Amino acid sequence: MAVTDDRRGCEGCGRTLPVDDLHSVTMPDGYTAVCCPECREYAETAAEKQAELDQRRRACDGCGSEYRIESLSEVTLSDGTSVLCCGDCERHVPGRGGADAGDDRTSDARDGSAREEGETADADADGDTAVVRHDCDQCRESFSVELYQVETVDGRTQTFCPDCKDEGLDDGVVKSVRMRRSEAYATLAVDGDADEEAIRDAYLKKVKQVHPDRAEGSQAAFKRVKRAYDRLTD
Numbered sequence: 429m430a431v432t433d434d435r436r437g438c439e440g441c442g443r444t445l446p447v448d449d450l451h452s453v454t455m456p457d458g459y460t461a462v463c464c465p466e467c468r469e470y471a472e473t474a475a476e477k478q479a480e481l482d483q484r485r486r487a488c489d490g491c492g493s494e495y496r497i498e499s500l501s502e503v504t505l506s507d508g509t510s511v512l513c514c515g516d517c518e519r520h521v522p523g524r525g526g527a528d529a530g531d532d533r534t535s536d537a538r539d540g541s542a543r544e545e546g547e548t549a550d551a552d553a554d555g556d557t558a559v560v561r562h563d564c565d566q567c568r569e570s571f572s573v574e575l576y577q578v579e580t581v582d583g584r585t586q587t588f589c590p591d592c593k594d595e596g597l598d599d600g601v602v603k604s605v606r607m608r609r610s611e612a613y614a615t616l617a618v619d620g621d622a623d624e625e626a627i628r629d630a631y632l633k634k635v636k637q638v639h640p641d642r643a644e645g646s647q648a649a650f651k652r653v654k655r656a657y658d659r660l661t662d
């Protein structure tokens with residue numbers, strides 16, 4: 429029995445395991461967590477989802493505001509350059525509309541049909557998607573990304589854009605920030621168009637996995653799953 433006595437705690441569940449059974453998981457913020465196989469799976473899924481959410485943001489070439497990449501459209505200008513634009517800017521791009529639009533549509537219809545179907549399905553789900561414009565209660569600007577529901581120190585519930593949310597937290601105007609629906613879907617690992625039953629099934633499955641009474645569970649993960657479910661069912 430030449431087993432080395434090298435044991436370490438899992439950063440997810442706290443169980444002490446032989447180092448050989450533990451895995452390193454690099455989180456999107458660069459932190460490397462050491463996890464048991466069960467927690468590793470959970471951490472990796474969470475890291476992937478988070479990385480996806482982060483990566484998918486990009487500034488619109490027109491107005492410069494940041495959007496989720498799927499709400500931006502590639503637009504070819506009359507001089508042949510390709511730009512990524514938000515819905516608003518796309519409508520105002522020179523060279524679109526009129527006679528040109530006819531030609532563009534024909535080629536788009538073939539290449540982009542899969543993507544367009546996806547977008548349509550999203551929009552039908554509950555209307556609370558990227559296609560819909562959301563107004564920030566603070567700066568009054570309109571955004572095509574999901575905004576944050578925040579509770580202010582004086583007890584009001586408001587809709588804030590990411591910038592105003594960050595500023596509000598810094599200034600102490602914002603007391604708490606609700607999980608965004610997009611994050612909630614990612615936490616429960618369900619698609620954005622999941623119905624009530626699918627969300628409930630995913631919640632029941634997840635909540636069992638991460639329950640603090642279980643070896644692979646944790647208080648933080650449990651709370652997060654509950655918050656996600658609350659967010660999607662209220």
Ligand SMILES: [Zn+2]
Binds near residue numbers: 439
């Ligand atoms: Zn663990």
Ligand SMILES: [Zn+2]
Binds near residue numbers: 488489492493
């Ligand atoms: Zn724009």
Ligand SMILES: [Zn+2]
Binds near residue numbers: 590591
């Ligand atoms: Zn704002």
